[in-house]
Amino acid sequence: MQDYTKVSVLIVGGGPAGLSAGITVKRRNPNADVCVIDKAAAAGNHNLSGAVLESESLAKLLDPIDPQWRSSDEAKAVLLGTVEKDNMMFFCGRKWAFNILPLLKMARGLKLAFGQMMHEGDCICSVSKLTAWLSKIASAEGVEVMHGFAAENILWDEGTGRATGVKLVDQGLNKERQKERNYLAGEIISADVVILAEGCDGLLSEKFIQRAGLSREGHQLYSLGVKELIRVSDAQYQAFTEGRVVHAMGWPIWRPLIGPSMFGGGIMYPMATNHIAVGMIVGLDYKYCDFNPQDALTLFKEHAWVKPFIDGGQVTEAGAKMIPEGGLYAVPRCPATGTIGRGNVVLIGDSAGFVNMLKIKGLHNAIESGIAAGTAAADNLDSPLAVAQCYSRLLKDTRVLKELETAKNFRQTVARFGPLQGIPLSIFGGWLPKFNIEPDYQTMTPQRYRLKPPVRFDKDTFTAMAATVHREDQPCHLLIGDPAVCAEQCLPKFGAPCITFCPAGVYETIHGQPKPANPSNCLHCKTCQRKCPFDNIRWTVPEPTGGPRYKTM
Template structure:
């Protein structure tokens, strides 16, 4: 019989990202301001006890698993911290210039006009991993406890009521046997559990499945973002410059785009996003990233530079109709876990902060009443969707779907949206699951252009790039990635799709071994983007959380 230690908390937040920390901060701010108002006589109510708020994070430290562009619409940040500039946040600048380019294989055409909903002027430039570390420090000053290196793997339930979470076991060897250092995952009892795990979170998926929170909603649509930080001998961009591109290297049937952002200390942040609803089973997003870097426009910003950091993450792009039910009894879902991203602006940090604030307000109301039912927690989605975040998401509700048909359809969709002041498109456009979009090679073998890349320190293979992510996993543990039916890889996937997992993974986790006719899983390379779960055409890959503390160690993500 396994003995598990049991901890007590009032609120447990799963994930020390922007949304989770904003939830915890807002709750504690509200309790503090309530008690100060009571003490001053402005409020004729009883003082409230301070809640015990516990934030658990699977990364080795806050921010180590956080990756983004990152341009921050400051609207919600000013609301969370009206004096945030006095708290010395790691803001690197403000977007002053945001040109948009359409790329062919050799040429670049600057757009004379960019629709307002795609502009970035006025956004704050930062490293989201550094910003998250700063946010965790603000949380700790309010008495919030942050535990790093702990994964939340299951719920504590009482019927349909969520009573907390169980943490993952630590110290299990690769054969599933306990080591001498074994610690069986603790159980954390809490009145409210906040899911802020990011896209495709383990507990969020359990909630959607077992509590029916995804009923009658569209499937989530996902984009794979690949990012590098490049150190230059001298800066080639003016401070505050944020360049965006579309077109090459993506064909007309593949959604995506790139960015080049100025950073201080002669650095640039570059990245390419590729929609995972692409059809070509031979497509490799990392290979597209190399093609994009070799384009004359991009190359001129990078010449003489060297890569100092690499990362990859999934971005939820399903939009308004893919957002699940956000609350249940004792449960709240915020940020990327809920798919709260503006699919056209490709921005979600401001929505993550605001969702955390609105969730914190709802939990505060529950704390006052000492009742944590779905009815009271529903104050959160009601406030979120009736406010500016809901209006922003509703306005772009069908715009990503247009790109499922062709790039020109997507552009036309955005154009009609602009001239109709957001009235177009009408209705509810469907989203197809990414795993179903690949076209079998037996029907029509796609053409793949062969590119020869120039010899350059910037043209790195996947394994070299993974080195710059700092990714580490304990090797003597069970693999967190399992192929359910290895025979299906040979009999179906190899024949019909030529093992697309060996290409869509940005970390070379999957490797076809010709001599053994099998797929080798190099789980220690994993960047936790979970592209494999999303894109595998047979849904034959199971991705679970590894031992806490494993994964990337981003510094400037």
């Protein structure tokens, strides 16, 4: 590519969805100029998941390139094996654990939606490594994959109903936003087609949704996942076994009748030799103003069923990420056409919200949607305004929207009635009316989370294990709308929850004023933007290459 500032197809976000789109465009139209930009320093640095993957989507992407890809050393290093032992646990208190997989098998036999929660036969993988691998494949196919390129704005022309490109963030400003000697104005990248693949709660994605007049049937609901990679002994790793994955509901975030009552649960996946990934995922519609998801992770690790596998182990990597859980009702569409995008712009993967909460995964849908977007872009370069229409039509022929249809009321039902009533009721989700669910930030109350670990969670060490880094002397990318709201309303009523729930310890109270005192710690999870009880925080993009540098997450 001679000039990256003018391309045929621009993909914002270099995760599995965006890279799948880029690979597909080049495969179908080798002469197209395809550029993927990503704000991370390197491929995979900002990608975190469990992860288990339904490999059919990966086969659909890679088989046309190399039918023998499964036998390559790279594939074997990324896909760590298949799930042979699927544990779906319910933790009742600190000691008791019950495997409820037989109930899921019964649900599958009865063709109930709950039967989707099984993972046997799926691939276990690190999404960071998967992303790095797909980035190499994309580059080999002729896609220009550029890291350290952070976009802050989408250039939307309402008159023509199309995007002309994106603007990159300015670099070389000091904390007072004054130009330094190394100042570099953000460039404009012009494109015929723009594919938004930023991941959950993407900055450009949300700006596009607003400017292009897209709407959701219901609010997007989010969860926060916090995860640690733990090196354990040979004996512990062998006891856990390589082909086992664990998903656990119940304690410490849900105790029926007595509380707490939160949606989510713990996970355990085997990773590279002698490493086990342990995580906690918590729906951000929780109501406890002093709740820290990392405390729940600590309590999960101390459970009598979990502890023997990881006791004495060493945390080698850590991170946090939001997950879009709203499902089909939260997918943004053009009111006039029903398209998931408009004109020459489409949304894919987590930017669109294609996570299937009944399967507890969405990586396969991210790849599948990327393939559909790439196909639509490649086939309509002569008529870019038809891309969104074509993409949405192609999606209807894939399993993405069909899956989301089966799970469309699951998360809303749990949010409306709580786990105790909502999970059983969600069996009938397809027949229940659509519930009007309030956004996550409105659920906060002065209630307290009663289960506390004996030792305060060390956020500094957690952040260090994420290897996050930003240039210190740049403008703060976390904007407080009205500081008086923080000091005069949030602090006395809720105790400034951002100080507690931020996994990186970004927020502190200084002289009675809650503020983002440590923006260089930010993990780019954006939880503060979605859980501030007064909707008073906005995440903006920092200078490129900032943020975590995940390797195996």
